Amino acid sequence: MTKDNGVTNIIISGVGGQGSILTSHLLSEAALIDGYDVKLAETFGAATRGGTVYAHVRIGEVWAPMMREDEADAVISLEPLEGLRIGLRFLKPGGYALFNTRPWFPVDVTVGRVEYPREEKIVDAFQSIQAHVIPIDATSLALDAGDSRSLNSVVLGGLIALEITPITKASIFKAMEERWKEKLVRINQKAFELGFNFVKSVV
């Protein structure tokens, strides 16, 4: 169901330092390589590390760089809680919630002021707003690829496997090659493949 016309709205969320913004840049560069118009907006607070970070990527002819609520075709997240926080706000009915299952515990949880939601609860919450939920152990797959930090490429591979964006794997790989040195490209392309294959196997 590749869209040739119309707009695809994607949000990438995570904890500051995980690479959500970088992922949004890769996705946008790939969209440009594929010849699409793209708008990118980054949203983060007073934290380079440890805070909530998300980026809007809008592919197609749009004006506003940030989408409206209930408009995202997919919210892909590098961390479960941040996927839920942003997904509940922006996912459209029938949208995809693809999230890494490894938590990065907030300090609020560590000191015992609040509880971290269990994975089943997160899945239930997404389903209550009619989202398609795809949990993925992206950190483990990233470690298999050679570096835990390549988890964003795992999740990006998962997104492309959903076939809801017009972006091709080839252009993502090209965007990686333009950005990184050979070793990083190799790890991240492997990570991408692992995420891609995992999502293909479950959808």
Next chain:
Amino acid sequence: MVSAYAREAVRILGQKGKVWFVKVGTPYPIPEGKLLPVLQKCEQVLVVEDGEPVMETQLRVIAQQHNLPVQFFGKVGDGLLKLYGELTTDKVVTAMANILGISIEKDTSRQAAKEAANAIVAPRSSTLCAGCPHLGTYWAMKKALRPGKESVPVINGDIGCYEQAGYGVKGQMPQATDEASARYLSRLPYDFLDTLHVMGSGLSLAQGEARAGVENGQYWAVSGDSTFFHSSMPSLVNAVWNGTKITFVVMDNSWTSMTGHQVCPATGLNPRNQTTKIIPIEDVARSLCVEHVEVVDPYDLQTTIDALKRAADFDGPSVVVTRRECVLQVVRREGKGIARTFVTDNCNGCKTCTQLGCPAITFSDNRADIDPLLCVNCGMCVQVCPTKAIVEEAVK
């Protein structure tokens, strides 16, 4: 940016070709010659702009001067848009629909489902990084200020990474005037600062407080290295000149880290990225006639605690420089390495280590743990643990 929201709202409400859309390039002074003909043909105008109603006010004046019966909607008075918060496409759509008399259907059952689902979403307060030297400085400050001395410490901060100490943990922000805050029962570095304003404000506010006086008061200020050079030196002169009893802690991590690791006079690089001399903060403080100046490594917690206590006891302005390079820069240069720090079965679940505020430390099932993907082996939690349950394996 806001013109994009307005343009999208026009399209969403199907008003393309039915309403005038004018994008203004220079909001002040507004291009009257271009806009007067538009106002002459309009009955209703929605002015979409961020911040203050700069364009709307000028347009209202133009309409009044030319006696035009135009109705304005924007931010003046009870406008349809608000002076606060960020504009979004949704807000512009709502305002535009309101003027045009278009009703927007709201899916109330979906709203209810979203609210119900949101109940399990835990807040995520912003933190310092795993292994951040500021964690050590704040831990030492907390210990040096242990309640029991019947003193009322007032800690003044400003902006930089160390401002995280002023944001609190969500939903639990203590009031600076309440008893608990005054006696420092708060447990995390993130509940620590009493004031948080612009660069250099910490030290100046502390002097005002010392002049105003609180019974048994202790006046503290914190700043970073770039803030010290940018805007703390005049205040320090003032403190010396007036003999104000203040403890000033400068957290020197060699970089302007908060905004993305720009250089500063503590870095050893100039703005053209050329090697240059480091200007030592302690030398500057001494040259400004501060009589009590100490330099410590914040990773060495006990030494830092002792230095802070000595500085607080000094009768006059004192400066403690806690020096350790920003851990992110160290990791970027040297790699993170494999986490060698872990929690053994000696852990009795006392939660002392969680109060260090390090994001690598987690706690569940009555036991602390360390996230190996975040830990940088700084060794601070090893020093903090009262039961010696946290150990660092030697490098093989």
